[in-house]
Amino acid sequence: MKCAVNNSGYLLTVAIITAVFWSGCAPSADTLSADAPSADSTSQGALPNIIILLADDLGYGDLGSYGHPTIRTPNIDRLAAAGARFTSYYAGAPACTPARAALLTGRYAVRVGLPGVLMPESVEGLPQSEITIAEALKESDYRTMAVGKWHLGHAQPSYLPTANGFDDYLGLPYSNDMIRPWVQTDVPLRMHGNDGPIEGEVDQATLTTRYTERALQFIRESSAGAFFLYLAYSMPHLPIHPAPEREGQSRAGRYGDVVETLDWSVGLILDALEEQGIAENTIVVFTSDNGPWLHLPNRMLQDGNMPWHAGSTGLLRGSKGTTYEGGVRVPAIIRWPGRIAPGQVFADLATAMDLLPTILSASGVAIPDDRTLDGESLLPWLAGEAPLTPPSDRVFFYFRGGILEGVREGKWKCRLSRQTDSLELIPEGTEMVPELYDLELDPSERYNVASQHPDVVARLRARMAELEREILGVPDAG
Numbered sequence: 001m002k003c004a005v006n007n008s009g010y011l012l013t014v015a016i017i018t019a020v021f022w023s024g025c026a027p028s029a030d031t032l033s034a035d036a037p038s039a040d041s042t043s044q045g046a047l048p049n050i051i052i053l054l055a056d057d058l059g060y061g062d063l064g065s066y067g068h069p070t071i072r073t074p075n076i077d078r079l080a081a082a083g084a085r086f087t088s089y090y091a092g093a094p095a096c097t098p099a100r101a102a103l104l105t106g107r108y109a110v111r112v113g114l115p116g117v118l119m120p121e122s123v124e125g126l127p128q129s130e131i132t133i134a135e136a137l138k139e140s141d142y143r144t145m146a147v148g149k150w151h152l153g154h155a156q157p158s159y160l161p162t163a164n165g166f167d168d169y170l171g172l173p174y175s176n177d178m179i180r181p182w183v184q185t186d187v188p189l190r191m192h193g194n195d196g197p198i199e200g201e202v203d204q205a206t207l208t209t210r211y212t213e214r215a216l217q218f219i220r221e222s223s224a225g226a227f228f229l230y231l232a233y234s235m236p237h238l239p240i241h242p243a244p245e246r247e248g249q250s251r252a253g254r255y256g257d258v259v260e261t262l263d264w265s266v267g268l269i270l271d272a273l274e275e276q277g278i279a280e281n282t283i284v285v286f287t288s289d290n291g292p293w294l295h296l297p298n299r300m301l302q303d304g305n306m307p308w309h310a311g312s313t314g315l316l317r318g319s320k321g322t323t324y325e326g327g328v329r330v331p332a333i334i335r336w337p338g339r340i341a342p343g344q345v346f347a348d349l350a351t352a353m354d355l356l357p358t359i360l361s362a363s364g365v366a367i368p369d370d371r372t373l374d375g376e377s378l379l380p381w382l383a384g385e386a387p388l389t390p391p392s393d394r395v396f397f398y399f400r401g402g403i404l405e406g407v408r409e410g411k412w413k414c415r416l417s418r419q420t421d422s423l424e425l426i427p428e429g430t431e432m433v434p435e436l437y438d439l440e441l442d443p444s445e446r447y448n449v450a451s452q453h454p455d456v457v458a459r460l461r462a463r464m465a466e467l468e469r470e471i472l473g474v475p476d477a478g
C-alpha cells in the first residue's frame with residue numbers, strides 16, 4: 001500500500017513541521033504536501049470531510065475568542081472567525097462519559113444507558129444498538145478514525161471505537177486521572193490501539209503531540225476520499241500536561257500552557273487541510289465535553305495538581321458536575337467554508353446532540369428514524385437557508401447523572417436541584433426551591449425570578465415531568 005511508503009516520510013515531515021513551528025515560522029505548503037496525494041474534494045457534490053475536535057474540561061471562558069484575557073488561542077480563534085461561533089451551546093451533560101455518549105449518538109446519555117462516569121473497573125459501555133456518527137457515515141463510504149480519549153467503555157470488545165463505526169483508534173480508554181494516586185486502581189493507564197493496550201504506562205507530556213501526529217497522518221492518508229476524524233484531546237483535564245516545548249510559555253501559567261498546546265495542535269490540523277487542498281469542503285467542529293473542574297475532591301489535590309490547574313467559566317455560574325450554566329455551556333465553533341458564511345456568532349440554543357443530525361444532513365446520510373434523537377440539523381440555519389425551529393420549541397434538558405435537574409426553553413431556564421454551586425447536596429426531604437433565570441439578560445444566573453413568573457415555572461416543570469415520564473419512567477405526580 002502506498003501509505004506504508006508514506007509513513008516514514010510523514011514522520012519526518014511532522015518532525016520538520018514541529019521544529020519549524022517551535023522556531024516561530026509557519027511551515028510551507030511544500031513541506032507538508034511533498035509526498036501526499038492531492039485531492040480535488042472541493043468540486044460540487046463531493047462529500048464533505050468531517051473533523052470533530054473535542055477538548056476535555058475546557059471552560060466557556062478559556063479561549064481568546066470567548067474573552068480570556070491571557071490564554072492565547074490564535075488558531076482556534078481563526079477557526080471561529082472563519083465560521084460560526086456559538087454562545088449558547090450545551091454539552092450533553094456536565095461530565096465526561098455522558099457528554100461523549102450524547103455527542104456521538106445525538107441522544108441524552110440516559111437514553112443510551114450511560115448517565116454516569118465510567119471508571120477503569122467499569123463493566124458498562126456503549127450498547128451496540130446505538131448508532132454513532134461514525135457508524136452512520138460508514139453507510140456512505142467514509143473513512144473514520146477516533147484519536148484520543150474514548151470513555152464509552154473498554155471492558156468488552158463491543159464497546160471499543162472499532163466496534164462503533166471507527167476504522168482505527170489510538171488513545172486512552174478513559175480519563176487521564178484514573179490512575180494512582182488520584183484514583184485507587186491497579187489498572188495501568190495505557191495507550192490503546194484498535195484492539196486494546198499497545199504499550200506500557202503512558203507519558204502524559206506526550207499525549208497531545210502523539211494525538212496530533214496520528215490525526216495528521218490520518219488526514220494525509222484519507223484526503224483523496226471522504227473522512228471523519230474524531231479527535232478527543234485528553235487535556236486540559238487534570239493532571240494537566242503541556243507539550244514540553246510549551247512549558248512556561250503562557251502568561252496564564254501551566255493551565256495556559258496546556259490550552260495553548262491544544263491551540264498549536266488545532267493550527268497544525270487546519271494547516272494540513274489547506275495544504276491538502278480540502279479546507280473548503282471540510283467541516284471542522286471545535287468544542288469541549290463539559291465545563292471546567294473547579295471544585296476538586298481532595299483526592300485530586302496531590303502529586304502536583306493545584307486548584308488553579310482548571311479553566312474558567314467566564315461569566316457563567318457553576319462548573320463541571322453542576323447543572324448551572326458553567327457545567328454544560330461550553331465553547332463551540334463550526335467552520336465549513338463551502339456552506340457556512342464566516343464571522344457568524346449565534347446566541348440561540350444549540351447542543352451537542354445537534355451535531356449528529358447536522359453532520360449526517362451535510363453528508364447526505366439518512367438520519368436514523370427508528371429512535372428518538374434529541375437534536376436537529378442546524379445546517380439550514382447555519383447556511384442562512386432557513387430559520388431554525390422557533391426558540392420556544394427548542395429545549396435543552398440538564399441532567400446530573402441520571403437525575404433531571406432543569407430545562408432551558410428559549411431564554412428561560414428552570415432549575416430544580418439538590419446540589420449547590422459548590423457541589424454540596426441539600427439533604428433529602430428538604431423541599432427544593434425552583435430557580436428561574438432569564439438567560440438572555442442574566443447569563444450568570446444571579447437573579448432567581450421564579451416568584452415573578454409562576455406561569456413560566458409551571459410550564460417548564462411540566463416539560464421536565466413529561467421527559468421524566470418518557471425516558472426515566474417516573475410516574476406523573478399529578
Ligand SMILES: [Ca+2]
Pocket residue numbers: 056057095096237289290
Ligand atoms: Ca470532561
